[in-house]
Amino acid sequence: MSPARLSVVGNEAVGPYALLRLRRGALEPGVPGQFFMLRPPGRLLPRPMSLCLAPVGELGFLVDPIGPGTRALTALEPGDEVDVLGPLGNGFRLDPERPLLVGGGIGVAPFPYLSERLGCPPALLGFRTADHAEAAALVPNAEVVLEPTLVTDALAPGFDVLACGPEPMLTAVSRLAPGAQLAWEAPMACGFGACYGCAVEVDGRMARLCVEGPVISARAEMTTEGGVALSVAACSSGRALARRGGGR
Amino acid sequence: MILNASGCLDALTAPEVAREFDAFVTKTVTPLQREGNAPVRIAETDVGMLNSIGLANPGIDTFLADVLPRLLDLGPPVWVSVGGFAAAEYADLCARLERTDAAAIELNLSCPNVAAPEDEATAIVAAARAATGKPLFAKLSPALPDLPAVALAAAAAGADGLALVNTIRGLALDPATLRPRLGTAAGGLSGPALRPVALAAVHTCFRATGLPIVGMGGVETGAHALELIAAGASAVALGTVLFADPGAAARVREELAGEARQRGFADPLAARGVAHADLDGAPPGPVVRVADGARKRSAQVGLKV
CATH class of the missing domain: 3.40.50 (Rossmann fold)
Structure with missing residues (x-):
């Protein structure tokens, strides 16, 4: 089990948040509600992020820049690389009637x-x-x-x-x-x-x-x-x- | 030989990670179950990571009945870390492990708040020694005022090796509120900040005791591991790095071999103790002779004296 190094496709502002889009590589998107660990450049520890969007070939994460790690993630630019581990944890059950x-x-x-x-x-x-x-x-x-x-x-x-x-x-x-x-x-x-x-x-x-x-x-x-x-x-x-x- | 640092990996939730190690070291087991500390339990700082997990563990009864058998099934030798509040508790934990297939026992002696650390270490290690014939490793805090004296006391009381180092106390404040970020205020600092602390501890304890040492503290790369070996470690353990890179064991092992080769060492352990060679080229090494029992038991778990 090792993190995959994914390249940044885009990082666009959505209000005060940033939608960070990564090339998916071999990673599966998993079940909604599952999360990935993204390691911000220059930080010791990765940050847990639930998957926001899963367009073909990409993984998208909505990041709230509230500290040094999340700010480093929102500062990533297309072509930059980031280490990603996942999907992890248990997501939502997808069987609700209403x-x-x-x-x-x-x-x-x-x-x-x-x-x-x-x-x-x-x-x-x-x-x-x-x-x-x-x-x-x-x-x-x-x-x-x-x-x-x-x-x-x-x-x-x-x-x-x-x-x-x-x-x-x-x-x-x-x-x-x-x-x-x-x-x-x-x-x-x-x-x-x-x-x-x-x-x-x-x-x-x-x-x-x-x-x-x-x-x-x-x-x-x-x-x-x-x-x-x-x-x-x-x-x-x-x-x-x-x-x-x-x-x- | 690469191990995980105690408390930095759950082999049952990540068996594929545990199998990458030459031996798996358990989270510290105590006589009774402990839920651990209330959140928040971890915080990243600019130089490392703070934790205050609080020795969460199922207690020795559940550990022996439910956990250890599954750990042993994974493959790698299992070192069990034990902790208590009195020598008799350590002795009891060791006695109960004596009848298991645990490869070695690590005595978590890292509480820095003990008034007479040499006496305490002597009492605990001697009690544990009387209770088990398994290899015994004393894990010590680098914050001890006289670390080599405690290491010597542990050696004299029958420790077969040392595990150096545990975390040191640290505090992080929320920049906005200026309140502690951890629920317990202070916690244990690990990661890069611990690396020079660990090197100094291994260096001085190798010289003082000659015992095999499992070196740990901020190791992220093969070069870091080689430095610990040069300071005197016979094995290296990975802790905080695993959180960001669960595949670190295989990576560090490969890097370590390369770093050793680059410097002309046939294998990484050939570099053991070279930091002690003086400028005149005198042979490196400790100033004391290791007892035969410790030599034999350390060899059992693959550690060079």
Whole structure:
């Protein structure tokens, strides 16, 4: 198991994000919700990125430049090379009857590929600003809400929810849609179970998100206390995690 | 001989990676199960990586029943890293491993907060030695005030070799909030920053003890591995590099052979200790003689004395 060195085809701004397109080489795109480890030039550790788009011959990643690693990835230019390992982890189940994609911020990242695989189901996307919401153009059939409106304000019942976004959003979504498939995130050094860095609390025990996730069914991870369904806390310290799209 | 550093690879989730090593070293096993620390557990800095995993492991009972048999099935010899809070716990862990096919035991003695490290190392290694005939490697922290003294104490108490080094304490702050990035605030620093620290530790402990040393700390290339061997290591372990390059074992092995050849060494181990040759051309080597038992047991796991 070694990373593949892929060449950059394009790196275009999508609002404040960048859509990094790589020549696929021998790598398979995997299942939507699975992720790849991309090593930014000059950084020690690779960053986990869920696959955003899988056009023929390419792999596309939506990157939020929030730290030195992600900034280095957004600075890549066509012809540059980047080491990529994947696909890794467990993606979304693609068998929901009435799928609804629910995303917050850079949590939109896996949805273009997921939407394609599910036949363009409806999507509900929340963003901080109109600039961030430009990423919604990557997802067909999407309704957009901007803060202070939250996706949970607009979430209609009766759907099979597939969600990706910040932890508070996933926690809130899992209360409204108990069977939801949730794509979590955690800082991750390796992506294949070696570093134990991405452990989150699931069912009262620590589980490595790269091995048991990143997509985890809300039902599987919930515990019931006094009749109230409580979702797992992906980060019990409450410290802000690097948002989906990758670590810093 | 290339090993993984303890805690830097799960052979059961990545068996194809583990099979690339000459021996697989387990994550440290403790008497009881440990869930490990609350997140955030890792952070990258400009010079290395911080971790505070917290010795997450299933405990010796589950390890012996469920984990070790599957590890042994993978092929490479298995070195079991053990950790505890008292000499008696180490002794018990070693006694229970005595009846298994583990190839060697690594004693994780790397807690830097012990008041009398020489006495502690003596007590733990002696207790472990009494409990097992398997090769025993003492893994030491480079932050010890007098590392060679502790290494000598471990040797005198029956250690067959040393594993050098574990991480050193480090702290990273979030640039925006100026709060610690790890849930436990400080953590263990590994990666490139550790490389000169590891070289110094191997260099001084080789001279002090002559024991076989598994050198580790920031190794990314064959050239880095050759430097550790020149400082006195008989084997090299890979840690943080595996996270970015799970195929590093095969790559480093090949690079190491090339780097040795380039410098006129028939094989990499022919360069062992050359950093100790003085300018007059005196033969390199330690100043002490290694005990016969340690020599024999180290040879069992393929390590040159």
